[in-house]
Amino acid sequence: MPKKGNRKRLKFKPGDICSESVTVADYANADPAVVKSGRVKKAVINAVEKEVKLLCGLEASVGAVDEVLSSALGVTGDTSESSDDLEAESEEDENESKSVRKKKNKIKESESYDGGEYPVDIWLMLSAYIRPEDVCRFSLICKNAWIVTCTAAFWTRLYRRHYSLDAELPFRLQPKCIDRMQCLRACVIRSLFLLYEPFSLRFSKVPILPESTPTSLLNSKCLLFWVTKVSGTRPEAMWEFNFKFLKQQRQSKNGNTNSLCLPRQYEDVHANPDSDCYLLRVFTLNFIFTPVVMGMTLTTFAINVSTDMRHHRVRLLFQDSPPRRGRRRVEHCGLQVVLDPVHSVRLMDWWHPQYPYSACT
Structure with a gap:
């Protein structure tokens, strides 16, 4: 190998290198999003080296090409050593990124499991603004919301909110009969199909x-x-x-026909x-x-x-x-x-x- 002082530097003209084969992104100032380490990979260096040899006819002058590539890519010393350093740095970066991802996943898991539990009284207050068609969605929010939909206070308020004096209801669905606890939910649902317009319109659309x-x-x-x-x-x-x-x-896997146990x-x-x-x-x-x-x-x-x-x-x-x-x-x-x-x-x-x-x- 010739010494560094005896190497001859090559002077390239702008028109000697094909712009379609070698791009600016292949050099040291490439986008870090493409190359994690911020430097050019060994495969890119070999491709550029091969392209320069073919264009300039420098298959024999290996040393000069190495110097040109090192000066152009901002690499000091031997290219093999620099490539090894790049691989080591890339492995370190990958290990760091994996550790960061694991920490983020642990944080997300802890955030997903840790949550605030509100008392039943708050869910009972929110239930006063729930529409009849959204009762099922409201009960699926959490266990306390479901417990609220099981109470007699919830169904009584839902009935009084949509009841009107001019409504034509049978005697068993009048306010005097609704006060009883027995079959309260069934009576309120049946009365809503007579009082609540979105529910009553369903029967008018049913064909004979x-x-x-x-x-x-x-x-x-x-x-x-x-x-x-x-x-x-x-x-x-x-x-x-x-x-x-x-x-x-339909029976469940445990053999129970009703998997939801009411209080x-x-x-x-x-x-x-x-x-x-x-x-x-x-x-x-x-x-x-x-x-x-x-x-x-x-x-x-x-x-x-x-x-x-x-x-x-x-x-x-x-x-x-x-x-x-x-x-x-x-x-x-x-x-x-x-x-x-x-x-x-x-x-x-x-x-x-x-x-x-x-x-x-």
């Missing part, structure tokens, strides 16, 4: 015949079945077939004998004899076009027990109820104003 056959009744148990004659309608005789179903309750002092407030019940009301033009299906499970529910092509036809298939998982239901087994011709079909939940309420609710 559903657009598609509802599947929520499948595998539901029939609790009651009765037939009544409707007068004052066209045609003169119209029969009403009512089926009260209890939907199948004992609020069990009377949340009591509702009509919970998880549906009412299927079918209006026909004439009386149709139907077998007794109480206690059986509905496995098939279909709404088709009647034989006269002017009305509809409802087909219900009841079996003694719901089909097991993974097995197909047998169509020829069980009791079949066919209602034809059908004028209208309505499916009502327990909070519907026309739902036949129990004596205690």
Whole structure:
């Protein structure tokens, strides 16, 4: 290797280096965001060295090229030593960045777990400004917010906030009957579908015949079945077939049907004998004899076009027990109820104003 004093420095002209191959970002003043250490990596140095050799024809003069690169890149001494130093510095920077990230993650975890717990009285004050449709969101904030929605004070205030003197309510939903603790939540929810306009508008938009056959009744148990004659309608005789179903309750992994345990002092407030019940009301033009299906499970529910092509036809298939998982239901087994011709079909939940309420609710 020639000494440093005997090396010849090369003078490059601006037009000798191709601007497309070598850019300003490849030098020592490159963006630190691209290179963590603020210096050029060894791979970039080798690429620049190879480009300079090809452009200037200096394949043999290795020493001169090293000097030019060292002077251009601001590196003193041997390039191999500097590259080793760069690698060591980059490893140190990576280790420091990893330690900083771990500290930040620990801080975030501690901040996420550490939080302030407000008393129930504050959540009870905030509940006075909650809309009826936001009760579920409010109860999911924290445990104390959920406890507030279980209290009788919450449901009583919600009822008085939307009650008006000119409202037409049945006797069981009047303010005198609302003061009792038994089934308070169910009574307030039913009254809101008569007092609160966003809830009452839902029933006006429901068509006489559903657009598609509802599947929520499948595998539901029939609790009651009765037939009544409707007068004052066209045609003169119209029969009403009512089926009260209890939907199948899904058990949790622990075997409990209800994973949410209410406090004992609020069990009377949340009591509702009509919970998880549906009412299927079918209006026909004439009386149709139907077998007794109480206690059986509905496995098939279909709404088709009647034989006269002017009305509809409802087909219900009841079996003694719901089909097991993974097995197909047998169509020829069980009791079949066919209602034809059908004028209208309505499916009502327990909070519907026309739902036949129990004596205690």
